[in-house]
Amino acid sequence: MAIVKVMMMQKNEGPRLARWLTHYGQIFGMENLLIFDNGSSDKFTISLLNEAEYRGAHVRRDLNRPVDFQMKGQHYNNVIASLDHDEEYDFALPVDCDETLCVFTEGGLSLDARDIHAEFERLKSYRGAFSIGLSLFNVPNREGWYAPNRFFPKGFVPARCGARIDNGHHFPTSSEVPESFLTRFTYLHNHHRPYREMIRNARAKLALEVENVTDKELLREHARRALPGGHLVHLLLGTQADYYTMYKNEVQLYFQGNDVLLQEPGKKNVRYWDAKRYRECHPDTVVYEAGLLSHYLTYGAPEGRELP
Incomplete structure (x- = not known):
């Protein structure tokens, strides 16, 4: 099983930190979580950090200035250099506190640790940086629903590749291979709040x-x-009405760890995702590396492809 070092910087994220810890700790092990606290003062957040540290996570509290958050990419680079020298591991995964890693599968989408680790195993031989091409942003005021953001790539790197991480970890690089490799991963990005x-x-x-x-x-x-x-x-620049209707013209997806439901813009009916029927209707999609549901969300929906 791949050893994945997960890096994240946060401040006073409380409930989001709780969700982050339970997700990434269960999948990768608490000992592989590296948390950079940017000066939290919230008691619940501090309690979570203390508990995570007690359970084996690595918590740094010295990077507590606003400028440290602005230059977190450099802090990640420094940590990766230390890991490369001192640790046996396979991947370094920088994430945000509101990002939940999941993976496109043959049938749809999965949060299951086995499916996530299977994708990391598939990637082990590649020495370039890895791209997460699509993120799924939570729809404001619509619990459990997400919409694709096709212009918000994220990435991660293999161990000991001369990695460089940018501050948003959108375009990490490897000194060994200039091209990045598109993965089947995506994030449920619970970015939107009241x-x-x-x-x-x-x-x-x-x-x-x-x-x-x-x-x-x-x-x-x-x-x-x-x-x-x-x-x-x-x-x-927008209004409150703009905020709550930002995805009215976008396909939306309902996912809570089981099957996927889809709702096309302007339509009241909800559709159940059926990968087999989508492949039969659109046979050219079988060559898309990131999977059929990823293809539909990235290309099929904007192109107006039929959802069978």
Whole structure:
């Protein structure tokens, strides 16, 4: 079984940290979790960190400045260099506290540890960086439903490859192989929170990157250049109504660890995902490396392909 070192930086994430610990600890083992605390003051969060440390997780508390969060990629690079020297492991996986790793399977989507480890085993021989091409963002005010974000790639790296991790871990690199390899992984990205909390968090994060968060032109330029935090700009430029309807024109997926339900934009009916019938209707999709459901969410839905 592959040894995966999971790295994450957080501050006061409480309930999200609890979900993160139970998911990644169960799949990879607490001893393989490396948590960077960025100065938490919330009692529940601190309690979780203490318990995780007691159970074998590695918790660092020295990186507690806002600038440390801004340069977390460099901190990850330093840790990976140490791991390469001192540890036997197979992959380094940088994640955010609101990201839950799952994998596209032959039939659909899975959170099961066996399916996730099977994908890591498949990737062991490749020495380039790995790409997670699609993320599934939670739909505001619709519990259990997600929508695809096709322009928010993430990635991870094999051990001892001369890795470099960027601050958002969107485009990690390997010094051995320049090309990245598309995996079958995806994230359930529970990014969206109640509107006022989202606005408050977006302002706080963008204040570290933009001189004046009330200047709409500065914000637009920041987003246009895809700078850190640029994916939050739309929150400050839009309205509450915009926030709660942001995915009205997008296919949405319901997934709670079992089968997948889909709802196409503008339609009231919900469809049960059937990989076999999708393959029969669209035989060209069998060559898509990341799986049939990934193909539908990435290409099929935007192309208007029939959902059988």
